[in-house]
Amino acid sequence: KEKLQHLLKRIEKLPLNAKHNFKVQAIYGFLINELKTLVINKKIDLIIMGTKGATGLKSVSIGSNTGNVITKVPCNVMAVPENACYENIQEIGFPSDLNIAYDIKVLETIKDIILLKRSAIRLLYISGANETLSQNQTKVKNFILDYFKDNVCTYHNITGKNIDESVQCFTESRNLNMVIMVAKNLNFLERILFRPTVEKISYHTKVPFLVIHE
Numbered sequence: 001k002e003k004l005q006h007l008l009k010r011i012e013k014l015p016l017n018a019k020h021n022f023k024v025q026a027i028y029g030f031l032i033n034e035l036k037t038l039v040i041n042k043k044i045d046l047i048i049m050g051t052k053g054a055t056g057l058k059s060v061s062i063g064s065n066t067g068n069v070i071t072k073v074p075c076n077v078m079a080v081p082e083n084a085c086y087e088n089i090q091e092i093g094f095p096s097d098l099n100i101a102y103d104i105k106v107l108e109t110i111k112d113i114i115l116l117k118r119s120a121i122r123l124l125y126i127s128g129a130n131e132t133l134s135q136n137q138t139k140v141k142n143f144i145l146d147y148f149k150d151n152v153c154t155y156h157n158i159t160g161k162n163i164d165e166s167v168q169c170f171t172e173s174r175n176l177n178m179v180i181m182v183a184k185n186l187n188f189l190e191r192i193l194f195r196p197t198v199e200k201i202s203y204h205t206k207v208p209f210l211v212i213h214e
């Protein structure tokens with residue numbers, strides 16, 4: 001409780017922000033259960049969490065905390081790596097396997113973020129060697145591109161064996177400021193964020209990522 005009060009005092013010293021109020025609360029219980037209850041009772045729209053082990057060998061497990069929140073709590077989650085520095089959000093990456101059609105509300109949420117910062121969005125598909133899009137994937141791709149036709153939106157197809165490494169390379173090569181993922185396709189999401197053998201996050205860039213739930 002003392003640390004929370006200290007944090008609140010640090011926040012109060014920041015430039016005045018009339019759009020937000022800050023409250024602190026210490027709760028005893030299991031993280032996931034308590035968060036689920038808070039999301040419902042407080043009508044929470046977004047959970048923001050810091051992640052440790054954002055770079056290199058310092059791969060501290062967040063599977064038990066942020067990873068579980070992302071996959072088990074039905075609320076949008078923004079994860080901010082510990083070494084992230086705030087930058088104006090000019091480019092946003094949107095990795096997708098294009099297998100599942102997205103709900104309009106999800107795309108509206110992404111568009112709201114784009115319009116807020118006048119950002120460009122980069123739709124990313126990672127393919128295997130000599131792989132082509134199926135008819136359904138082409139349909140989903142065209143639907144997304146059509147939805148964002150009034151925004152700066154481009155499609156990128158790169159070849160790679162490991163989805164997590166491909167997303168990371170694309171993020172770094174394009175100097176993306178944020179990555180957006182959709183929790184609807186949980187299998188694809190987990191392939192980006194987690195190594196299959198251990199519950200450790202494998203996403204090691206300094207770029208925040210937002211996971212949107214329907």
